[in-house]
Amino acid sequence: MESLPAGTPMHAKSNVPGDELLADLNPAQREATSAPAGPLLILAGAGSGKTRVLTRRIAWLIRRQGVPAQRILAVTFTNRAAGEMRERVESLLGQSVRGLWIGTFHAICLRWLKRHAPAAGYGPQLSVCDAEDQLSLLRRLLKEEGFDHSPRRARELQAIISRAKNRSQTAEQFQEAARSPAQMLAGRLYRAYQDALRRQSAADFDDLLLETHRLFSGHPEIADAYARQFEHVLVDEYQDTNHVQFLLVERLARVHGNILVVGDDDQSIYGWRGAEVRNILDFREHFPQATIFYLEQNYRSTRPILEFANAAIAVNAGRYAKQLWTERPGGGLPEFFLAADEDEEAEEVAARAVAARERGGRRYRDLAVFYRTHAQSRALEDAFLRRGIPYVIVGGIYFYARREVKDLLSYLRVLVNPRDETSLRRALTVPRRGIGERTLEALLAEIREQDADALEWIRARAPEGVPARARAALAAFGEMMAALRARLAEPPERILSEVVAATGYREYLREQGGDWEERLANVEELLESARLFTSRDEGGVAEYLDQVSLMTSGDALDARADAVTLMTAHNAKGLEFPQVFVTGLEEGLFPHASALEDREELEEERRLFYVACTRAKDELTLSASQIRRRFSSGAGGVSRFLGEVPRGLFRDVSAASLAAPVSSVHRPGRTGRERGAGPGRVGEEDSSAAQDWPAHARDEADHPWVGRRVYHPRFGHGLVTAVEGRGAQARITVRFHGGQTRKVLREYLEWEP
DNA sequence: TAGCCCAAAATTTTT
């Protein structure tokens, strides 16, 4: 004791700051969390607590190592994950960590590009264009050059460009490397596309990464400043990073060398998007000093579920061999059932959901249903609607990609960035105001030629030879936008509602007819989102647009509602649920048809299946259909993924489940239908389906939702009085407290007990 | 210039 240097604390070990952060970790987690600085690779199997380690590590660095929060950069895969991680770190430390840099690669890169806009070659404002904007721009370019400008062709081109960008290949480099005439053509269009974006001071998603990389290469002093700032760089889901992301990470870690990455090669499911599993497999070659930690204890799933998943993924070659294990006892075997068709499959899932709640003591929010493609949600939604089971769809058509939403946002985009031609085109022509194609093209050509501020130009003069009607319309547009621009410093919500009013957008929708009520509801929701943004005081119109552009499907996941979650297997990554259904396990669907020819792609499908199964904590149900109504082909038989797993690891309950009526709404007489109905039989299927259903089942008055209590974020509490339509697009009439009756979209309602 | 009508394509996964 005497030999202790003066000043060494004598108190118990738990009093050393930071020790409490390690207390409830297992040895491997503890070592990783408290590892000395340097390159660290954490190979974390599914459910092994990787998020836990990541958040503890950040808290450890701050508390134990005294690293200032602003010197830590943490990169996640989704905005939602970023938000959760920040929250967890704050609750661990019991303090706000405002300076901590945490976000997706895309969000962080956008921030940097805007900060260094001149160096990066952008104007003072930067527009982020989504997939739809990309396609319409590409189609316009194809058309101008006199090529086939079908959507299909544009999509091909988009994929080529995206792949090139993910490999960090610029248009010039692509052109140089081009060999075949087809490649040379693609290179030319890539270049034209890039020039157009540049002119508009716009970037697509891939540009956010690639242009940041180029900014760093072209301006080493900027890159060095960040590399010095970030003493520690942490990257989640490293197996899904692409080459450009690797380059960015490597550059940022160059000064301090403290790079920590977490991932699982078995969960790499974004190869199609340019992700390179090699990044994680070769980590030690990139960072020879790297220490590797293995997290193999699974805390999530019961043993039968884990054994099933382990067996499924074991088929893949070219993986880090690892064996996940669990101490969680017992639990039932995963069950599999084969349904006659997709409707029966959905019915069975719905029936099991009801049973889980009524007899299994689960809440609806404990359940999740996964599928390979969005299109599969349809049958499930129908089945859930019939039984009045509340559900939430994650993904699908993004709210912010809806026409009415994009229409209105295009005005804001133009106000913020007048060079954004894509948005200007939209704003000028929707709603229709007497400006046709000729006027539009003449106008845009002039603006381009004069390099003028679009809004100023429009206000000042109309192009030559334009009809009086269009001339007046342009002048009115110019005045309107000038008035709005003068108020741009006001909160986004105010500007947005001004746009709605000034354009007469509500009236326009009503005139359009069709599903105008739905669209109107979306407009109200958009205003609500802007109001929320304003109330959180997160910035002005430009910041609002940034947030909206990078917003993704999962981010809106609302934990308050007690509803079953429906989503694609891709969206399921990083989540967990007590009870999970993996549906549509058929050859050609899961694995998807596009992957059947290629071993690599097939392995990725298998990893996707593995990801889906390992989301389950207590119960896993797998299903397939004998017949699936699709445009091209039917179902291709039960997925090989099931055949590859030893029979003893799951239970086939097809016969039992199909023989017994699930409930009064179970559709009878569909079991014995033979497989492989020809294409001409589809119509018959439908008519027989209609006969099976009593007419009143479709009658809105008889709908199970009628009379239920609901909550709407804007209008408050109310009672359902009628339901029209089905699925996410169902319009529900609600009498709200206070007496007013409104039609609202189902997806914005929450169910109350 | 804009709205209506018909034909044809659509479905892989997302930041």
Added chain:
DNA sequence: TTTTGGGCTA
């Protein structure tokens, strides 16, 4: 089955 785009007409 639904959605989207192109062509035709007022």
